[in-house]
Amino acid sequence: MIQTVLDIQAIRKDFPILNRKVNGKPLVYLDNAATSQTPQQVIDVIVDYYSNYNANIHRGVHTLSQQATDAYEQARIKIQKHFNIAKPYEVIFTSGTTHGINLVANGFSSILKKGDEILVSAMEHHSNIVPWQMLCERTGAILKVIPMNQDGELVMEEYSQLLSSKTKLVFCNHVSNALGTINPIKKIIEKAHGLGAAVLVDGAQASPHIKADLQELDVDFYTVSAHKMCGPTGVGMLYGKEEWLKKLPPYQGGGEMIAEVTFEKTTYADLPHKFEAGTPNICGGIAFGAALDYMNLIGFDAISQYENELLEYATEQLLTIDGLKIYGTAAKKTSVISFNIEGIHPYDIGSILDKLGVAVRTGHHCAQPIMDFFKIPGTVRASFSFYNTKEEIDVLVSGVKRAKAMLE
Incomplete structure (x- = not known):
């Protein structure tokens, strides 16, 4: 895998909100498909x-x-x-x-x-x-x-x-x-x-x-x-x-x-x-x-390359969790992962992740016909941007494992 050329830590400093804590934990913002965060320059x-x-x-x-x-x-x-x-x-x-x-x-x-x-x-x-x-x-x-x-x-x-x-x-x-x-x-x-x-x-x-x-x-x-x-x-x-x-x-x-x-x-x-x-x-x-x-200024080619790295890494790590299924396995996709764990409602996973400072989206994502197609009530959706890190994905995966252990 070609490694990114972006200076992610320098980029993260441009986003004031990434420094805050949620429920006493450092914010891990993975709801970028709903809305991205805003840099200080804007x-x-x-x-x-x-x-x-x-x-x-x-x-x-x-x-x-x-x-x-x-x-x-x-x-x-x-x-x-x-x-x-x-x-x-x-x-x-x-x-x-x-x-x-x-x-x-x-x-x-x-x-x-x-x-x-x-x-x-x-x-x-x-x-x-x-x-x-x-x-x-x-x-x-x-x-x-x-x-x-x-x-x-x-x-x-x-x-x-x-x-x-x-x-x-x-x-x-x-x-x-x-x-x-x-x-x-x-x-x-x-x-x-x-x-x-x-x-x-x-x-x-x-x-x-x-x-x-x-x-x-x-x-x-x-x-x-x-x-x-x-x-x-x-x-x-x-x-x-x-x-x-x-x-x-x-x-x-x-x-x-x-x-x-x-x-x-x-x-x-x-x-x-x-x-x-x-x-x-x-x-x-x-x-x-x-x-x-x-x-x-950052460059869309660099953004795309780095976000693909995050997508590949997150997919690989999440699939190590027993019972986890990813919805949306197209050959060409952006840095979005929708998933469920068998027998657990997505809302319950999202609620526990929030307690750990991890922001994801749960539900049907205003795309109910897709959920009806897969015969599910909704999914947990983690969506990544160029200011996210693999360390944040590790926090996500750890949180999902913790939620699974608590809810099974």
Whole structure:
């Protein structure tokens, strides 16, 4: 195994929260798939905004407004460059991935008709299921599901058979939040485009681990949340190809998204403002850009390599525990391990781990259809980031062994 070139101890010093204790024990934070932690460099940007140039944007001629506007729009350009997006106005600031998905679903209400079909994968987060069900109720469109196998991989042969001239939209996550599976989205996009269907990819779980090239993927829509990649909560981005963003109607009405308003008629602003009604999370957008700067300084190749080391080590160590089963054994996956111990409820394991200072996620992870597929109530999910260590994994494994001994 090639050893990492990252200076992990130096990186850990950037994250103040990693120094705290939980229940009298050093924090071992392994719930990164839910939200990542925030480095001091990003916290400083947030403090600087509110300390020095807090003002509304795009509206004022005064200095603070202009400074805030410049910083916010510079963050949009950072996002554009990071994801290799052709034009900055194809970047729509949102409150997060769920907002982006609902924006697209709302827009397709005016495009779909009865009998049209939407395909979603079997391993979606609830926020990637419910908006499409609501859309089908409004339009009479039909929702179909791309199945998965016991390894937690999509059955691509079935996907090919589900596609037809009736397919108008395909939705798939880039990476499963519950299993860590990296889906073959390039093939999914190519096959959908072959029949004229648009594709929306949920990149929330991929973005902390994979630097997606959206022009190379040729995806129509792609969504991410800043808080998954060292940024703040409440902000994210939706990428949309210009031709699609022009077709979709605005998701919300209000200030900023208009060109001209009279009581007789309103005309909408150009992209991206057409989809950015109201005062946005200005500080969040600026901090999102700072988070991208931070992660790019470390380097996504180095991050991926190190996180794969953690994944391999954790998998190897956890499988030494009798009765432990890992769900999600795809050939390609990110640093997420979902597991159970036979005869023990995942919540009970998670509760004991918390007493030992270890933060993991338990339950169905807002992916109940996956749990139903495996006929389980949920899993314990340990998800690793580039600031985690093998020593922390040792603490996790020791804690799971202790929980098993107590609960059997």
